[in-house]
Amino acid sequence: MYVCSSNSMTFSLYRVTWTLLHMLISALHFIECVWISVRKKLDLLHKKCTEDEYDFISRYVKLFDKVPSHLVVIVGNESISYRDLANVAVWCIAAGISFISFYDHHGNLKKNETELFRALSEVTKGHLDNIIWGKKTKTHGLIKRNGTKNGVISTQKLHVNIFSLSDGKGALVQLARSICQSAISGQIKSADINQDIIDTKLQAEMDIPDPELALICGDVCSTYGFLPWQIRVTEFLQLQSHHNIQVKDFLLLLMRYGKCAQRFGK
Amino acid sequence: MTFHCAVYFPKLVVLWIISILHLKISLPSLVEMSWIRDSTLSWIQLLCVKIIKNGRVPKHVAFIMDGNRRYAKKNNVQKVEGHSQGFEKLAETLQWCLDLGISEVTVYAFSIENFKRSQEEVDALMELSRQKFKQLLCEKDKLMEHGVCIRIIGNLSLLPQDIQKLIAQAMILTKDNNKTFLNVAFAYTAREEMAQAVQAVVSGVEDGALRVSDVTQKLLSSCMYTSTSPDPELLIRTSGEVRLSDYMLWQLYLLCGCPLARVQHLASPGRHH
Numbered sequence: 001m002y003v004c005s006s007n008s009m010t011f012s013l014y015r016v017t018w019t020l021l022h023m024l025i026s027a028l029h030f031i032e033c034v035w036i037s038v039r040k041k042l043d044l045l046h047k048k049c050t051e052d053e054y055d056f057i058s059r060y061v062k063l064f065d066k067v068p069s070h071l072v073v074i075v076g077n078e079s080i081s082y083r084d085l086a087n088v089a090v091w092c093i094a095a096g097i098s099f100i101s102f103y104d105h106h107g108n109l110k111k112n113e114t115e116l117f118r119a120l121s122e123v124t125k126g127h128l129d130n131i132i133w134g135k136k137t138k139t140h141g142l143i144k145r146n147g148t149k150n151g152v153i154s155t156q157k158l159h160v161n162i163f164s165l166s167d168g169k170g171a172l173v174q175l176a177r178s179i180c181q182s183a184i185s186g187q188i189k190s191a192d193i194n195q196d197i198i199d200t201k202l203q204a205e206m207d208i209p210d211p212e213l214a215l216i217c218g219d220v221c222s223t224y225g226f227l228p229w230q231i232r233v234t235e236f237l238q239l240q241s242h243h244n245i246q247v248k249d250f251l252l253l254l255m256r257y258g259k260c261a262q263r264f265g266k
Numbered sequence: 267m268t269f270h271c272a273v274y275f276p277k278l279v280v281l282w283i284i285s286i287l288h289l290k291i292s293l294p295s296l297v298e299m300s301w302i303r304d305s306t307l308s309w310i311q312l313l314c315v316k317i318i319k320n321g322r323v324p325k326h327v328a329f330i331m332d333g334n335r336r337y338a339k340k341n342n343v344q345k346v347e348g349h350s351q352g353f354e355k356l357a358e359t360l361q362w363c364l365d366l367g368i369s370e371v372t373v374y375a376f377s378i379e380n381f382k383r384s385q386e387e388v389d390a391l392m393e394l395s396r397q398k399f400k401q402l403l404c405e406k407d408k409l410m411e412h413g414v415c416i417r418i419i420g421n422l423s424l425l426p427q428d429i430q431k432l433i434a435q436a437m438i439l440t441k442d443n444n445k446t447f448l449n450v451a452f453a454y455t456a457r458e459e460m461a462q463a464v465q466a467v468v469s470g471v472e473d474g475a476l477r478v479s480d481v482t483q484k485l486l487s488s489c490m491y492t493s494t495s496p497d498p499e500l501l502i503r504t505s506g507e508v509r510l511s512d513y514m515l516w517q518l519y520l521l522c523g524c525p526l527a528r529v530q531h532l533a534s535p536g537r538h539h
C-alpha cells in the first residue's frame with residue numbers, strides 16, 4: 001500500500017511540474033504576443049509616409065539574391081483581413097513576384113472573393129490592369145485580359161489565385177478519377193502513369209508554377225493541407241500575423257528567402 | 267535589432283534552460299554503433315522526460331536527418347564520415363523517442379533525388395546502408411525484445427539487389443512486432459509515392475476490381491507506402507531548413523513542424539493542441 005501511494009505521489013508531482021511548466025511557457029508566449037502587438041501599434045503610430053512604397057520595394061529587392069516567382073499566403077486560423085492581403089498582393093507586383101496564391105483551409109476566402117476584389121480595387125485605386133485572376137478564382141474569365149492601357153503594355157503582371165482544402169488532396173483524387181476514366185476508354189494504360197504525367201495534368205488544371213515561398217500566418221507551423229503535390233521544395237516562413245502587415249515585415253521575409261540555399265538532393 | 271531580441275527573449279529563456287539539460291554530442295564508440303541502444307540520459311534528462319510524458323506526446327514523429335555533408339565540411343572530415351555520424355545521431359534520437367513514449371518514428375534516410383549525387387558518394391552511401399542493415403539483422407534479439415517493427419518505404423526497386431534482400435529480411439523478421447515502429451524512407455520521394463498510388467488505383471479500375479466512384483482520398487491513402495501508419499503529428503528537420511523536400515507531402519497534412527531537433531520541441535505539441 002505504501003509503495004502504491006508513493007508511486008502515485010511521484011506521479012502527481014511530475015504532473016504538477018508539467019502543468020506549472022506548461023503554464024509558464026503559455027504565460028511567456030502570451031507576453032510575447034502582447035509585446036508584438038504593442039510594438040506593432042507603436043510602429044503604426046510612428047509610421048512616416050516617406051517615399052512611395054512601390055519604388056521602395058522595387059529598389060530594395062534588387063539587393064536580394066533571389067525573389068520567388070510564386071508566393072503563397074497561408075492564412076491559417078486567423079480571421080481574414082482583405083485589406084492586408086490586398087496590400088501584400090500589390091507589394092508582390094513591386095517586388096517582381098508574378099504569382100500570388102492565398103490559401104484559407106476553411107474556404108471563407110474562396111466564398112468571399114468579391115471582398116478581396118474590392119480591397120484590391122481600393123488599394124490599387126482602380127488600376128487593376130496588372131492583376132490577372134487565375135483559374136482558381138471565380139473572377140477568372142469574367143474580366144477580359146487586357147494587357148494594354150493607353151497603348152502602353154504594362155510589363156509586371158500578378159496572377160492571383162485562391163485555394164482551399166479541396167484543392168489539395170481533393171484535386172489529386174479528381175485527377176485519379178479522370179485518369180481512371182481515360183483508362184477505361186483505352187486512352188491510357190496504368191503502366192504509363194508516372195510523376196511527369198500527373199504533374200503535367202495538374203499544371204494544366206491549376207496553371208501555376210510550384211510555390212517557392214509560403215508565408216504561414218499564426219504561430220502554428222503547419223501547411224494546413226495546402227496543395228500537397230506542389231509544395232515539394234517550398235520554403236515555409238512563419239509570419240506572426242497578416243493583420244496590419246507592414247512593408248518591412250514583407251521585405252524581411254523576402255530577404256530571408258533570398259538567403260536560403262536549395263540543393264535539390266544533389 | 268531590439269525588436270527581434272524582444273520577440274525571441276521568452277523563447278530563448280526556455281531554450282537556454284533546456285539546452286543546459288540537452289544531451290551532449292557523444293562521440294560514437296565502435297561498441298555503440300547499433301540501432302537499438304540503452305538509454306544514455308542523465309538523471310536530470312530522465313527527470314525532464316518523466317515530466318514531459320505527462321503532457322500530450324505525439325504518437326508518430328517524422329524526421330528529416332539533414333546536414334550530414336555540412337557537418338562533415340565544418341569538422342574537416344570525409345562526407346561518408348558525416349553520414350556515419352548522422353546515423354549515430356539518428357540512433358540516439360530513436361532512443362530519445364522510445365524514452366518519451368513515441369511509438370512510431372519515420373526517418374528520411376535517402377531520397378530518389380540523392381541518386382543524382384556523384385557516383386562515389388552514392389556508392390559510399392549504399393555501402394554504409396549495407397553495413398547498417400546487416401548490423402540490424404545481427405541485432406535481431408534486441409529488436410524482438412523491444413518489439414520494434416522495421417519498415418522500409420520507398421521505391422526499393424531502384425536499390426542494388428543485395429540491399430533489397432537485406433531490407434526484405436529485416437522487414438520479414440520484425441513484421442509481427444507491434445510495440446514500436448521504425449519506418450525508414452529509403453529511395454523515397456513523396457511525388458513518386460503519390461504517383462505509384464494513383465497508378466495502383468488506375469490499375470485496379472483497369473482490371474475491373476474497382477469502380478471509378480470507389481476512388482476516394484481514403485483509397486489513395488491506403489495505396490501509399492505509409493498506409494499502415496497513422497499520419498505523423500510532428501515533423502522535425504535537423505538542419506533548421508524550413509522545407510519539406512519531397513517528404514511525406516500527402517501525409518504531413520495539418521501537422522506541426524519544427525526546424526530544430528531538441529528534446530524540448532517534442533513537448534511543444536502539448537502547447538498547440
